[in-house]
Amino acid sequence: MKILFYEHKTFPVQEYAQVLMSLGHEVKILEKDEKDANLFTDTFKTLFTRTLQEYRPDCVLCINYLSVLSDMCQNENVKYVCWVVDSPLLQMYSTSIYNKCNYLFIFDEAQYNEFEAKEVQRIYYLPLSVNTNRLDAITLNEADADRYASDVSFVGRLYNNNRYDSIKGLPAYVRGFVDGLIMAQLKVTGFNLVERSLTPYFVSQFERYGAFHTADDIDIPKEKLIAHEFIDRKCTQIDRLRTLNTISNMCDLTIFSDDNLQAIPKAKVAGPVSYIDEMPKVFKLSKINLSMTSKGIVTGIPLRVFDIVGAGGFLLTNYQFELEKYFEFGKDIVVYYNMSDLEEKIKYYLEHEQERLEIAHNGYMKVKQYHQMSDKLKYIMDTVMESN
Amino acid sequence: MNILLYVFRGFNMQDYYDCLVNMGNKVKLVYNNQQDIREYNEAVYNQVDKAIEDFKPDFVLSMAYFEHLSNLCEKRRLKYASWVFDNPMNGIYSSSAANSCNYIFFFDKSQYNEFKGYGFKHIYYLPLSANVERLDKINICDADLEKYSCEVSFVGRLYENNKYNELKKVPGYIRGYVDALLEAQLNFVGYNFIGDALTNSFVEMFKELIGISDKEAGYAVYRRLIDKYYLSTKCTEVERKRVLNDITAYANLTIYSDVSLESIPNAIKKSAVEPYEEMYKVFKATKINLNITLKSITEGLPLRIFDIMGAGGFVLTNYQAGIEEWFDIGKELEVYYSLEDLKDKIGYYLNNEAERKKIAYNGYKKVSQYHSTKHKLKYIIDEVGRG
Numbered sequence: 001m002k003i004l005f006y007e008h009k010t011f012p013v014q015e016y017a018q019v020l021m022s023l024g025h026e027v028k029i030l031e032k033d034e035k036d037a038n039l040f041t042d043t044f045k046t047l048f049t050r051t052l053q054e055y056r057p058d059c060v061l062c063i064n065y066l067s068v069l070s071d072m073c074q075n076e077n078v079k080y081v082c083w084v085v086d087s088p089l090l091q092m093y094s095t096s097i098y099n100k101c102n103y104l105f106i107f108d109e110a111q112y113n114e115f116e117a118k119e120v121q122r123i124y125y126l127p128l129s130v131n132t133n134r135l136d137a138i139t140l141n142e143a144d145a146d147r148y149a150s151d152v153s154f155v156g157r158l159y160n161n162n163r164y165d166s167i168k169g170l171p172a173y174v175r176g177f178v179d180g181l182i183m184a185q186l187k188v189t190g191f192n193l194v195e196r197s198l199t200p201y202f203v204s205q206f207e208r209y210g211a212f213h214t215a216d217d218i219d220i221p222k223e224k225l226i227a228h229e230f231i232d233r234k235c236t237q238i239d240r241l242r243t244l245n246t247i248s249n250m251c252d253l254t255i256f257s258d259d260n261l262q263a264i265p266k267a268k269v270a271g272p273v274s275y276i277d278e279m280p281k282v283f284k285l286s287k288i289n290l291s292m293t294s295k296g297i298v299t300g301i302p303l304r305v306f307d308i309v310g311a312g313g314f315l316l317t318n319y320q321f322e323l324e325k326y327f328e329f330g331k332d333i334v335v336y337y338n339m340s341d342l343e344e345k346i347k348y349y350l351e352h353e354q355e356r357l358e359i360a361h362n363g364y365m366k367v368k369q370y371h372q373m374s375d376k377l378k379y380i381m382d383t384v385m386e387s388n
Numbered sequence: 389m390n391i392l393l394y395v396f397r398g399f400n401m402q403d404y405y406d407c408l409v410n411m412g413n414k415v416k417l418v419y420n421n422q423q424d425i426r427e428y429n430e431a432v433y434n435q436v437d438k439a440i441e442d443f444k445p446d447f448v449l450s451m452a453y454f455e456h457l458s459n460l461c462e463k464r465r466l467k468y469a470s471w472v473f474d475n476p477m478n479g480i481y482s483s484s485a486a487n488s489c490n491y492i493f494f495f496d497k498s499q500y501n502e503f504k505g506y507g508f509k510h511i512y513y514l515p516l517s518a519n520v521e522r523l524d525k526i527n528i529c530d531a532d533l534e535k536y537s538c539e540v541s542f543v544g545r546l547y548e549n550n551k552y553n554e555l556k557k558v559p560g561y562i563r564g565y566v567d568a569l570l571e572a573q574l575n576f577v578g579y580n581f582i583g584d585a586l587t588n589s590f591v592e593m594f595k596e597l598i599g600i601s602d603k604e605a606g607y608a609v610y611r612r613l614i615d616k617y618y619l620s621t622k623c624t625e626v627e628r629k630r631v632l633n634d635i636t637a638y639a640n641l642t643i644y645s646d647v648s649l650e651s652i653p654n655a656i657k658k659s660a661v662e663p664y665e666e667m668y669k670v671f672k673a674t675k676i677n678l679n680i681t682l683k684s685i686t687e688g689l690p691l692r693i694f695d696i697m698g699a700g701g702f703v704l705t706n707y708q709a710g711i712e713e714w715f716d717i718g719k720e721l722e723v724y725y726s727l728e729d730l731k732d733k734i735g736y737y738l739n740n741e742a743e744r745k746k747i748a749y750n751g752y753k754k755v756s757q758y759h760s761t762k763h764k765l766k767y768i769i770d771e772v773g774r775g
Contacts, residue, residue: 171560172559172560172561172564173560173561173563173564174564175561175564176560176561176562176563176564176565176566176567176568177564177565177567177568178564178568179561179564179565179568179587179590180564180565180566180567180568180569180572180585180590181568181569181571181572183569183585183586183587184568184569184572184573184581184585185572186585187581187584187585188572188576188581191575193572193575196575197568197571197572197575198571199567199571201567202564202567202568
């Protein structure tokens with residue numbers, strides 16, 4: 001197939017393109033060179049439409065869903081294929097989600113069920129993947145060991161700049177409600193209670209202060225919007241802060257991030273690492289790699305899990321519903337359920353190297369066999385072709 | 389054995405007295421009829437002291453725990469057995485809990501674990517009971533059936549008079565925090581996290597609100613206090629109203645209660661039943677007897693479950709942590725895990741009489757075999773006698 005692959009710097013697609021080419025497809029990458037991932041200038045729109053007309057692809061491929069692209073594909077009668085790798089995506093609440101050109105591959109089963117219930121057509125459930133061939137080829141030298149090795153590492157964001165914190169003048173009732181809800185959420189594992197716990201009174205109060213404007217064609221319930229865009233992210237921030245502080249009090253913790261880490265004073269601060277070259281080295285060289293799922297992801301497995309396990313790293317992650325479908329806990333990966341459990345497991349696995357290495361190996365074998373990027377991309381392309 | 393049985397206002401001890409006597413014990417009763425049964429009353433305790441001297445009991449027994457009674461027994465070097473049937477249990481956090489005379493039997497495993505953890509010696513886990521032999525003799529005639537038959541019944545309080553509702557001028561932050569916590573908690577049946585979800589700054593604010601300035605105790609103590617006395621009772625109120633209102637949308641629900649039921653407009657209202665006999669007729673004549681456990685009971689089964697099962701009634705209860713340790717779910721009683729589940733199960737059991745009756749019968753057999761008051765009191769006597 002001839003594929004036009006849309007790229008924005010928030011998610012580089014070079015590797016996906018190469019795998020597609022190795023599967024025999026012809027791929028052209030079109031990069032949107034604008035800072036805001038969701039903002040589309042007329043210049044880019046013109047470029048996109050012209051490329052569709054001149055290159056005449058069989059489909060446009062895109063990581064995550066962009067309403068503007070779907071509409072343009074619909075106009076030009078080109079299939080629009082997305083692999084949704086993040087949740088929630090506000091753009092998916094656009095009316096364009098019903099466009100006939102759309103093919104949506106969704107990594108999160110809860111999200112899949114939600115859109116299936118809304119009778120969106122041509123949607124498929126597809127967990128994420130890694131390209132183990134690339135990761136296998138990465139070699140380590142002594143300088144890498146100095147730079148990337150640690151007891152426990154965390155690669156990721158701290159959500160310091162979340163939208164909730166930027167709201168000014170919130171009344172005490174609203175602040176109390178959000179704090180109480182977040183504390184409750186942090187007591188619960190594998191179940192997001194934020195959206196379903198918002199009362200009409202809270203929503204009416206919040207609305208007056210958290211001015212949230214969405215594009216005109218976005219139709220999303222207010223509770224969902226407040227939960228996803230504000231509270232879940234604030235909750236992720238508090239969860240990460242608390243978890244990382246707990247760990248840094250008990251062992252060496254290195255955080256690879258470009259966020260401000262003053263709030264975690266005992267952690268060793270390393271700068272951000274590049275996804276392709278550096279991140280896999282961290283995963284290979286850390287004794288324990290931590291993954292904390294962002295609270296907006298209801299049941300799905302975040303990309304980070306596959307990144308770590310696919311690189312042959314030992315993974316310790318929060319419990320997430322779909323993990324149970326693909327991994328054996330304690331054999332392929334290790335899962336924690338609460339703070340004291342996390343502490344016990346870190347202590348145990350730092351002391352049991354052999355077990356750690358076995359688990360990392362088992363996990364790697366499982367990902368290599370069942371979550372290979374080439375297999376998943378082949379499934380996407382086969383599904384799109386067969387639908388003719 | 390000679391047993392001094394302490395009787396207090398508001399709790400009928402007849403069944404316990406009868407069982408002890410029928411087992412061949414000599415039982416002397418002492419009464420505390422004071423308005424405030426917790427307060428130290430010299431007349432009451434002089435009477436207890438005199439009874440100890442005259443009657444020379446082998447031990448003193450009470451339902452619930454009384455700190456002054458424990459202190460008196462400690463002074464008299466007499467064993468004091470208490471069977472704790474409520475959570476929170478007033479007086480149990482006093483220094484008297486460490487008295488060596490105490491034999492404390494907890495109905496809630498979380499209380500048992502807590503006190504076991506303090507290193508006290510005679511701490512036991514003992515679920516509650518029913519005096520099945522007596523309940524067997526309560527017959528229901530046609531007139532009773534006419535009077536008490538219904539689809540779903542609830543005998544109990546709505547907890548509208550809770551300490552949280554009594555608070556004046558609750559700051560906005562606390563109101564918001566509590567509202568959110570209750571909404572979150574109500575997603576869960578059988579798992580309570582309210583007390584663990586209070587931040588230190590919330591606790592400080594709440595202490596100020598209820599006028600506690602003392603800094604002696606740690607945050608854990610205040611968390612428990614705020615949870616058990618204020619927030620869990622408030623949560624019970626909200627939960628009961630929500631559950632009961634939900635049921636009225638799809639089934640005939642009869643509520644036996646003395647308070648006004650304005651907040652549950654579609655329920656069939658009947659005045660509170662006399663608790664010694666009439667209540668059991670309700671349980672026998674009702675198709676589905678509902679139990680909604682107080683939120684402050686963490687890992688225990690409330691007396692109501694035993695009341696219903698001992699009377700041969702069919703119980704549908706909220707899932708309560710540890711219930712499967714004692715009863716076979718779906719065989720001896722039925723549990724619900726959410727509002728939707730409750731609706732499904734009420735619909736199912738209203739339409740399946742044979743199964744309902746079979747479950748009620750199995751439940752009755754289980755209670756009469758393992759949870760009769762007689763059995764449980766024998767256990768207490770044996771344990772106290774042992775050491």
